[in-house]
Amino acid sequence: MTDSSSDCTYEEEYVFYKNRPHWKDVTPVPQDDGPNPVVAIAYTEQFREIYDYFRAILRSGEKSERVLELTNDAAQLNPANYTVWQYRREVLSHLKSNLSDELNYIGETISEHPKNYQVWHHRRVIVEWLKDPSKEMEFTNVILAQDSKNYHAWQHRQWVVATFKLYDLELEFVNDLLLKDVRNNSAWNQRYFVIIHTSGFTPNVIKNELEYTAGKIREVVNNESAWNYLRGIICHTESGNITSEEFIMKFCEDLYGTGCRCPYLLALIVDICEELFELGASDEIFSMQRALQVCDDLALEHDKIRKEYWKFISRRINQALLHRTTAA
Amino acid sequence: MAEMEPVNRRNLEEIEAERFRDEDRRTASSIEQEEVEKTVLSRFELFDKRAEVDIDCPLLLRQKHAAFIKGSLLHLHESYQCLDSSRPWLVYWSLHSLALLEEHIEPEECSKIVGFLAKCQSPNGGFGGGPGQLPHLACTYAAVNALCTIGTNEAFGVINREKLLEFLWSLRQPDGSFFMHENGEVDVRGAYCALSVSKLTNIFTPELFEGSAEWIVGCQSYEGGFSACPGMEAHGGYSFCGLAALFMLGKEHLCDMKAFMRWITNRQMRLEGGFQGRTNKLVDACYSFWQGGAFLFLHNILFKENKSIVNSDRWLFNQEALQEYILMCCQQSSGGLIDKPGKPRDLYHTCYALSGLSIAQHTSLVKKYVVGSKINLLAPIHPMFNITFDSAVKTMKYFENLPVPQIGIP
Numbered sequence: 001m002t003d004s005s006s007d008c009t010y011e012e013e014y015v016f017y018k019n020r021p022h023w024k025d026v027t028p029v030p031q032d033d034g035p036n037p038v039v040a041i042a043y044t045e046q047f048r049e050i051y052d053y054f055r056a057i058l059r060s061g062e063k064s065e066r067v068l069e070l071t072n073d074a075a076q077l078n079p080a081n082y083t084v085w086q087y088r089r090e091v092l093s094h095l096k097s098n099l100s101d102e103l104n105y106i107g108e109t110i111s112e113h114p115k116n117y118q119v120w121h122h123r124r125v126i127v128e129w130l131k132d133p134s135k136e137m138e139f140t141n142v143i144l145a146q147d148s149k150n151y152h153a154w155q156h157r158q159w160v161v162a163t164f165k166l167y168d169l170e171l172e173f174v175n176d177l178l179l180k181d182v183r184n185n186s187a188w189n190q191r192y193f194v195i196i197h198t199s200g201f202t203p204n205v206i207k208n209e210l211e212y213t214a215g216k217i218r219e220v221v222n223n224e225s226a227w228n229y230l231r232g233i234i235c236h237t238e239s240g241n242i243t244s245e246e247f248i249m250k251f252c253e254d255l256y257g258t259g260c261r262c263p264y265l266l267a268l269i270v271d272i273c274e275e276l277f278e279l280g281a282s283d284e285i286f287s288m289q290r291a292l293q294v295c296d297d298l299a300l301e302h303d304k305i306r307k308e309y310w311k312f313i314s315r316r317i318n319q320a321l322l323h324r325t326t327a328a
Numbered sequence: 329m330a331e332m333e334p335v336n337r338r339n340l341e342e343i344e345a346e347r348f349r350d351e352d353r354r355t356a357s358s359i360e361q362e363e364v365e366k367t368v369l370s371r372f373e374l375f376d377k378r379a380e381v382d383i384d385c386p387l388l389l390r391q392k393h394a395a396f397i398k399g400s401l402l403h404l405h406e407s408y409q410c411l412d413s414s415r416p417w418l419v420y421w422s423l424h425s426l427a428l429l430e431e432h433i434e435p436e437e438c439s440k441i442v443g444f445l446a447k448c449q450s451p452n453g454g455f456g457g458g459p460g461q462l463p464h465l466a467c468t469y470a471a472v473n474a475l476c477t478i479g480t481n482e483a484f485g486v487i488n489r490e491k492l493l494e495f496l497w498s499l500r501q502p503d504g505s506f507f508m509h510e511n512g513e514v515d516v517r518g519a520y521c522a523l524s525v526s527k528l529t530n531i532f533t534p535e536l537f538e539g540s541a542e543w544i545v546g547c548q549s550y551e552g553g554f555s556a557c558p559g560m561e562a563h564g565g566y567s568f569c570g571l572a573a574l575f576m577l578g579k580e581h582l583c584d585m586k587a588f589m590r591w592i593t594n595r596q597m598r599l600e601g602g603f604q605g606r607t608n609k610l611v612d613a614c615y616s617f618w619q620g621g622a623f624l625f626l627h628n629i630l631f632k633e634n635k636s637i638v639n640s641d642r643w644l645f646n647q648e649a650l651q652e653y654i655l656m657c658c659q660q661s662s663g664g665l666i667d668k669p670g671k672p673r674d675l676y677h678t679c680y681a682l683s684g685l686s687i688a689q690h691t692s693l694v695k696k697y698v699v700g701s702k703i704n705l706l707a708p709i710h711p712m713f714n715i716t717f718d719s720a721v722k723t724m725k726y727f728e729n730l731p732v733p734q735i736g737i738p
Contacts, residue, residue: 031458031459031460032447032459032460033444033447033459034443034444034446034447034459035443036440036443036444037444038401038402038419038440038441038444039400039401039402039404039408039415039418039419039422039444040402040403040404041404041405041406041408041409041411041412041415042403042404042405042406042408043406043409043412044406044409047406047409047412051412055460058460077409078409078410078412078413079410080410080411080412080413080414080457081412081413081457081461082413082457082461082462082464082508082509082512083413083456083457083461083462086462086509086510086511086512089511117508117513120513121512121513124513125511148356149606149609151556151560151561151563154560154561155556155557155560158559158560162559180355180356181355181356181357182353182355183355183357183358183608184355184356184357184608185561185606185607185608185609186561186606189549189551189560189561189562192549192550193559219351219353220351220353221351222349222351223608224594224607224608225607225608228550228551228552228591228607229550231550231551231587232550232551235550267590303598304338304342304346304598305346305596305597305598305601305646305649306593306594306596306645306646307646308639308642308643308644308645308646309589309593309644309645311639312630312637312638312639312644315637316634316637319634319636319637
C-alpha cells in the first residue's frame with residue numbers, strides 16, 4: 001500500500017503523457033460528452049489526459065507494455081472503470097505477461113480500494129488464469145483483518161474455497177473470528193457455507209452445531225446471528241421441523257424459565273407453538289394461546305418496532321384456530 | 329393537498345429504552361452499534377426540543393435538497409472521479425430524487441440530459457458508464473430509468489430496444505444468471521437489472537429468463553434474505569434484487585417466504601428506526617429503499633396468499649420510525665441526504681433515502697402517513713423499477729404499443 005509520502009513523490013515526478021517521448025506517436029482522443037454535458041465531473045488535468053490517451057488506445061487497439069502502464073495509471077485514478085480493467089486483461093493475455101506480478105499488483109490495488117467490485121473481479125480472473133490459489137487465503141485474511149465483514153472479500157474467499165476445495169482449515173478460521181466477535185454475521189454465514197459443502201448437516205453434525213450455537217447464545221442472548229444460524233441448522237433435520245428437536249424445545253423453555261425475554265427466543269417459541277398446532281399435536285406448554293400471548297408481549301413490550309409484524313402473526317394464528325374450530 | 333392519516337410516533341423515552349444491550353460482551357460489532365446509537369439519540373433529543381416550539385418539525389428541506397441535486401446534475405467536484413464509470417447512475421439518482429420532490433425540469437434541460445445519455449449508449453446495445461465505455465448492465469438500468477423518468481418521446485426514442493435485447497442475450501449464462509458486462513462478474517443484480525429494463529421497455533421474453541428464477545432462489549440464504557450469489561450472506565441490496573426479480577417473473581412461490589419475511593422485518597433497527605443491510609451491521613439510509621422497497625412485494629404476495637389477515641393500511645415495518653430516522657438523522661442542513669449522522673452527503677444516499685421516505689409515507693395510492701410537516705409528502709414510487717409511479721405507468725403505456733423486437737436467439 002502506498003503511504004502519503006510516496007504519493008507526494010509520485011506527484012512531484014509526474015510527467016504528463018504529452019511530454020513523454022515514447023508516447024509522441026499517439027494523438028489523444030477527448031471525451032465526447034456531446035454539446036451539452038451533464039453530471040460533468042471536474043477532472044484533474046492528469047485524469048483528463050490519461051483517459052484521452054486511453055481512448056486513443058481503445059481506438060487503435062494497441063496492446064503493448066506501455067499500454068499496461070497506461071491502464072495502471074487510469075485504474076489508479078478510477079479503479080471502478082471496468083472498461084480499463086477489461087482492456088488491461090486483453091493486453092495481459094496478448095503479451096503473455098507474468099501473472100504473478102499482476103497478482104501482486106492487484107493485491108496492492110485491492111488494499112487501497114477494498115470495497116470495489118472491479119478490482120476483486122480482476123483478481124479472480126488472474127487467479128483463474130494462474131490456476132493457483134496459494135496466495136488467496138492469506139490475502140483475504142489480511143483484508144478481513146481490517147474489516148471482518150467486507151462482502152467482496154468473503155465472496156472472493158468463498159469462490160476460492162469452493163473452486164479449489166480449500167475447506168480444510170476454514171472452520172478453524174471461522175471459529176477464531178467468532179471468538180473475536182461472536183456477532184460477526186459474515187463468520188456465521190461462512191460456518192454454514194463450510195459445513196454444507198463438507199460434512200453436510202448429518203445427524204451428528206446437527207447435534208454438535210446445536211450445542212455449539214446454544215452455547216454461543218447463552219453467552220450473548222441478544223445476538224441475532226446465532227439465533228438465525230440455529231434456524232439454519234434446523235432446516236436440515238430429517239423432518240425440517242423445529243419441534244422434532246427435543247434439544248431446541250428444552251433449550252428455549254429453560255432460557256424462558258430464567259426470565260429471558262429476548263425477542264429472538266420469543267419468536268422461536270411462537271414458531272414452535274404454531275408448528276405443533278399444524279402437526280396436530282396439542283401441547284400444554286407450547287399452545288396457540290401462549291403463542292398469541294407471546295405475540296402480544298413482543299408487539300407491546302419486547303419488540304415494539306415490529307408491532308405490525310407481530311400483529312400479522314397474531315392474525316395468522318387466530319385464523320388457524322378459527323379454521324380448526326370450524327372444521328371440528 | 330391529499331388527505332393524511334394520523335401517525336403514531338414514538339416518544340423519546342420509548343426510543344431510549346431500545347438502547348443496545350452488550351451483555352458484558354463488548355465486541356467490534358457492539359462498540360460500533362453503541363457509537364451510532366449515541367449520535368442518533370442526540371439527533372432525536374435535538375428534534376424533541378425543537379418540536380416543542382415548531383409544529384412543522386421535522387421538516388424535509390425540499391429546496392435545499394433540490395438545489396444540491398440540480399447543482400450536481402450540471403457539475404460535480406473532482407472527488408466524483410471515482411464515479412466516472414457510473415455517470416448514468418449520477419443522472420438517474422438526480423432525476424429520480426427531483427421527481428420524488430416533484431421538482432420541475434425545463435424541457436430544454438431534459439433534452440440536454442437525453443442527449444448525454446444517448447452518448448452513453450453503445451452501438452452494440454446497452455449503456456456504459458460514460459461516453460465510449462463498454463456497455464454495463466447496471467449502467468443500462470440507470471440510463472433506462474433516467475430516460476423513463478424524463479418520460480418524453482425524445483427520451484423513450486433514445487433506447488435502441490432491438491440492440492438492448494441483443495445485449496441482454498449476450499450477458500445471459502446458460503443457468504439463467506447474468507454477467508454485469510462482457511467477461512464481468514455475475515451476481516443477482518444482473519438478473520434484476522435485465523428484468524427491470526426489459527419489463528419497462530417491453531422487450532421481455534420468457535426465453536431470456538429461462539432458469540433465472542431457480543438461480544435466484546439459490547441465492548436465498550439460511551437467514552431468509554438473498555445474497556449476491558449462492559452461499560453468500562443475506563444482504564439488503566441483493567435481497568431487493570432477488571425478490572423484485574422473482575416477483576417480475578411471477579415465481580416468488582419458489583422461495584421460502586416465511587423466512588424472507590422474518591429476515592427482512594428484523595432489519596429495521598429498534599432504536600434508530602432505519603434499516604441495516606445485514607444482521608448485526610449498522611443502520612444506513614440507503615436501505616430505507618433496498619429493504620423498504622421489498623416490503624411492497626411482500627405485502628402484495630401475502631395479500632394474494634391470504635388476503636384476510638393482511639392489514640391493507642400498513643406495510644409490515646414501522647413507517648413512522650423510518651421517516652423519523654431519515655428526516656432527523658439523514659438530512660444535511662446545506663442540502664442532500666446521508667447514510668447516518670457524521671457521513672458526507674452524496675447523490676446515492678440522497679436518492680435512496682428519499683425513495684425510502686416515499687415508501688414509508690404511502691401505504692397505497694390512497695393511504696398516506698406523513699411524519700412532520702405536510703409538505704414533506706413525496707411522490708409515490710413504483711417498487712419494481714424505483715421510478716415514480718406516474719413515470720412507470722407512462723413508460724409502460726408508451727412501450728406497450730411497440731412490438732417486442734424479434735432477434736435471432738444466439
